Amino acid sequence: MTLPLLVVTAVAAEAEAVRAGADPDNVVVEPVGVGPAAAAAGTARLLATGRYRAVVSAGIAGGFPGRAPVGSIVLGARSIAADLGAETPDGFLPVDELGFGTSVLSCDPALLKALTAELPEAIVGDVVTLSTVTGTKRTADRLAESYPQAVAEAMEGYGVAVAAAGLPFAELRAISNPVGPRDRAAWRLREAFAALSTASGQLWTACG
Ligand SMILES: O=C(O)c1cccc(C(=O)CC[C@H]2O[C@@H](n3cnc4c(=O)[nH]cnc43)[C@H](O)[C@@H]2O)c1
Numbered sequence: 001m002t003l004p005l006l007v008v009t010a011v012a013a014e015a016e017a018v019r020a021g022a023d024p025d026n027v028v029v030e031p032v033g034v035g036p037a038a039a040a041a042g043t044a045r046l047l048a049t050g051r052y053r054a055v056v057s058a059g060i061a062g063g064f065p066g067r068a069p070v071g072s073i074v075l076g077a078r079s080i081a082a083d084l085g086a087e088t089p090d091g092f093l094p095v096d097e098l099g100f101g102t103s104v105l106s107c108d109p110a111l112l113k114a115l116t117a118e119l120p121e122a123i124v125g126d127v128v129t130l131s132t133v134t135g136t137k138r139t140a141d142r143l144a145e146s147y148p149q150a151v152a153e154a155m156e157g158y159g160v161a162v163a164a165a166g167l168p169f170a171e172l173r174a175i176s177n178p179v180g181p182r183d184r185a186a187w188r189l190r191e192a193f194a195a196l197s198t199a200s201g202q203l204w205t206a207c208g
Pocket residue numbers: 010011033034035059060061062063130132133134153154155156176177178179184
């Protein structure tokens with residue numbers, strides 16, 4: 001028997017968008033909450049059943065200007081906890097430099113390759129995970145400089161990757177807004193959810 005793919009989203013609207021496109025016989029979609037802690041706890045609870053072959057963190061995201069435009073699809077190469085570390089007078093020190101583990105988790109190479117083949121229009125790059133949505137140009141510029149390969153910002157990927165604990169993991173994002181000065185009214189939710197639904201149609205093909 002072939003085990004299904006688990007897709008975890010933050011909120012119900014994202015789960016509905018994924019379900020609208022994904023193969024219902026082989027892809028299970030569950031909303032587990034906003035932020036890395038809820039994502040890790042919810043994903044770990046679901047994976048503890050042993051019923052899944054792989055896990056994908058999916059949803060909407062902010063796109064770094066010039067790297068991932070609104071409406072585009074992003075596939076994570078790595079999920080990076082960009083606020084896990086220590087602030088110093090000289091800047092931010094990632095947890096890696098403190099000697100407490102890693103803030104960088106790579107997506108499964110085979111799964112990423114298969115997803116890239118099924119979604120050739122997708123932008124492949126790092127996705128940073130933050131507990132706070134960026135709301136100023138200053139922070140956006142700092143993140144873009146600190147993470148030159150980052151194309152998108154979301155709030156769950158790193159948490160899902162930690163919970164995956166060796167099971168193949170990937171991150172799939174549809175860009176709803178640019179990373180930068182807060183303008184919540186300008187988020188293109190309908191466009192992003194439509195792109196997420198379309199991309200989700202390829203999830204099982206890539207995984208199966
Ligand atoms: O209005 C807000 O500021 C806000 C705060 C927390 C969550 C939301 C959501 O809409 C939850 C959905 C989900 O969206 C991801 N997302 C979308 N754009 C961004 C972004 O620019 N930076 C970080 N995350 C983003 C995130 O994964 C949320 O869980 C709205």
